[in-house]
Amino acid sequence: MLRASTSPSQGKVRVEFLPEELLADVIMRLIGDVRHVAVGNASPIPATAALTLRERGGGKPYVSLLGSRRHMFFTDGGRELFDCAGQGRIDVFFLSGGEIDGEGNINLVSIGDYDQPNVRFPGSFGSGYLYYVVPKVILFRVEHSRRTLVPKVSFISAPGGSAENVHRTGGPVALVTNRCLFAFDRARRRFRLESVHPGHTVAEVIENTGFDFDRPDAVPVTPAPSGDTLRLMREIVAPQLAEVYPQFAERVFGVKLAASAL
């Protein structure tokens, strides 16, 4: 498998890492110091980030991994995640989109007319609620292209912002892609380019982004994950991931689901 690497010209120790490991590391920094991180469906990279952070923090933050028995403390059924979020007891959640636009609107439903779509995605999952009530929602979309990052989404599963009188205790803080990290300015409803991942360029980000965004004159390179972080991901977290994401754990980390993980 091809491995990305930090540029030797940075003068650092050369550390080899996979794109998935870099994105998980970026997400770990975005999560920050919080009490409870929840991870929804189809989110193996955010799950890697949350579990690695918990390993590093000696059990902090709490992590609720949807679909898991071991990494999930809820005892009141699927609704508990949403009840918990509605009360403000979930600090961080992750959402993606078939389309994401420059105002932070996400589309998990379809492209074209809703009643006669050209493309259909799985559906909105919990986005039509969690985007409103989780303080830090981190958007992630591994495919960074004009097909996915669009001027305006076809269907709003959940809006990036709401009118003044709408109950809104949460919303987007950032967007992580295979090429870069954007921060989201909620007041202006606009993304700002924060850093470009090693091996990628600002020109390439502009070329592949369908919406306008702000950027500083000099855009930093996303820092590489540390050797310690990579060790935690590969040795401790990868076997934990295999319970919910066996295909991902095997493809990325070469870990097979152990019978004892059940």
Added chain:
Amino acid sequence: MPTIAPSVDDAVAAIPDGAMVVVPRESSGVPMEATRALIRRGIKRLSLVALPTSTLQADMLIGAGCVETLETSAVSLGEFGPAPRFTAAILGKTIAMKDATCPALYASIQAAEKGVPFIPLRGLIGSDILAHRPDWRVIDNPFGNNDPIVLLPAIKPDFALFHAGMADRAGNVFIGRDRELLTMAHAAAHTVATVEKLYDGNLMDDPALSAGTVPGFYVDTIAVAPRGAWPLPLLDHYPADGGHLAEYARLAATPEGFARYLDSYVYAKRAA
């Protein structure tokens, strides 16, 4: 008193064409053996409520022409990609879709559980989910000040259908932590459950078990179906059969391949 049916086919016989059936998400005990039995029987015009999402089960029922209306928050094959028959049905407009968001489904089912006509939910305002749900309403919070909030009508299914680890002969079903199964049974008029095995004794006699049990009071029919969630996982029992799911994803990509899949894994049993 609940009936212990002699077979899964017998257990689902009570579910008629046109019924509204609520089924759980992949990690909470999907009744796949019962689903194959329904397809074999050729059930039609189901109003399927997948609480709050579905994978293989909804895709197969849709592909086999059993579903008229689907209400859920998402259908995919998870790590195995998009759900091909669901996607084809939406693009071909062969089913009526009621797109929701997960907590809206949980809340609507809870409204039925409580016997109230509707329930409020945060979020949704400004979304196209709400814009395409004429059955949902926005009101001004009567206890607040300029605070719009969505109201959802109760969802009252005719049947709850799920798979669990075990049941006793009194019809009590052990569900452990998967308590949405309890909510489903409370909300639905009837409940049909398949289980891995029968439990000798009464689940209600052991406080450690009774707290995770659907009382037989809510249950109509039970059938024993070892590995009844296969090829999906039954948590605490067995993992998903990844090789089989990959084969399904490959075959179900075309109508012809899907028909071959049904012949091999669904209809073969009837012929045998």
